[in-house]
Amino acid sequence: MLKQPSFWIGVVIALAVVGWFRMNASEDAEVVREKPSKIAFVTAGEGEFWQAAVAGAEDAAEELGVELDVRMPKQTESVQEQNELLTTLSSGKYDGIAVSPVDAEGQTPVINSLAADRPVVTYDSDSPLSARHGFVGTSNFSAGLRAGTLVKQALPAGGEVLVLMVNRTKSNMQDRRAGFKTRIEESPNPEQEVVDQRYQVVDYLTDEGDDQRCRENIQESLEEHPDLKCIVGMNARHGPILLSVLKEAGKLGQIKLITFDTLPETLQGVRDGSISATIAQDPFKYGNEAVRMLVSLHSGDPQYLPVVGRGAIHVSVEAIDNSNIDEFQKRVEQRIKRSKKPMTAKAL
Template identity: 25%
Template structure:
């Protein structure tokens, strides 16, 4: 998702920058007040074994160690509110000083997160967020609406003047990040009269469902020229659907994120572009804001991370944005 394709509003740097709006200060400086005795931080990502969250964990762990804190990670096996609630509840009677969490549902996760906050734990949202974010001292994520816009601009450049239809694959209704990406993409696509959206379809975050949706779209929409997949699983499923139909390279696939499998797919031509986030920086900044809150230092209520449009032509120059499988 690199430089020559990046929409003007996107940050080219990998560092985090303040959001243009919605940022503010929480807490007061303690004038050098010592840190609390509880040095334990918890990270509860959206799902385990996903390179985006592994990269976030790596950034968070490194920053926690640097600042003299210990961070443990507990991830649900699936991107599911009930499974994530189990991880939150498991913190039990010995809650961490602060919890970094990527809520898997913007409404259902409020109650369990609030219960942890009521026990004195500072809450920092990373990647995803609740509709009611008042429980959190800080929220750090990519500008997902902008990411969707960047994906639409990227797809339009790939397609050129060719007319045709475009499919959007989202994960689950109620997932704040992917919903914003889909909405940003759909709105931005209106700027290209040769491209027509055939709507957003949900995949329950399952690659098999994404593959099935693509197969059905190919059968019902002969002029399909592009697909925007809002996350890793939808992208992998979309690539499978195109492969099964013999349409690899004939239908432009723009994915979100830059996992090892997506990077390999970009190199082999299964994807035509990826929109990469900077999850390690999100994890790092999440720890920074949590520690600031614990040590009574100024906390920024909202931070955003940079996004990068990467194509096969410039992927080697942008390898720093590829996600990790281990720390």
């Protein structure tokens, strides 16, 4: 749901005033200090994906000797709550802010105001048109391509496919959809420039982070499309919800599932064959690198960021299925043992 213009104007004015005050509070203040003392880390929710990102951020902050203030919105994917948190943070003495924006375009003014007098880094989901100083995450277009490939592998004869999204405002959702659409329509014959007619995407449904709405979307689609062959869930929440709804409908195992991320329920679904494959990201790495990037930006290290891509650092994704799930989980366990912080966090 789009916010009223007055809401956005109020947020921008508040941030602009705070930014002016900070910039003019001391004539002797240096533009860049040698070492940041306090960094804010803002998620887009409080689930396990975000807890892993926080664990990575805390691990880097402890190693680098930086105070980390973690803010986890209680309402998943809420633009308004996230903006309220960012507005509050703008009045504090933070040397850098990492945020996973819910609305790539709509939050550009907010991010621009924050970035006027301190480094701002986005992670997981980007705001590419904003003045943010860097981005850490995967190439979500490539991740969408991978999802399309997995559908074609799981369903070689083709059929009707449903795609679940959180919203149409997050850059990662936009890019995943674009990549998926490119691959699913790609001709099986490289010599022919035609759309692959074997696959029909019946809809791209959004739920705005609401689990009940997601369940209802799936249930309604099952009724409207009795011949549905595959469902793709493009958010970490979707895997467990899909397993639950299909089990209740008596269709678990009858419809191919391709999901994102590695919640315990999702990995168990991969292990027992209910999910054909899931696309694993590395949120711990996102959080860890976002903090390291902010520290380097604040200290003026010109060697840290890439010279192209406006500071974008992409971390690869990996398709997890029955052939590699054991090895993947061993790697995760080793990461947890090496990390100084457990992958748990609470909303603030």
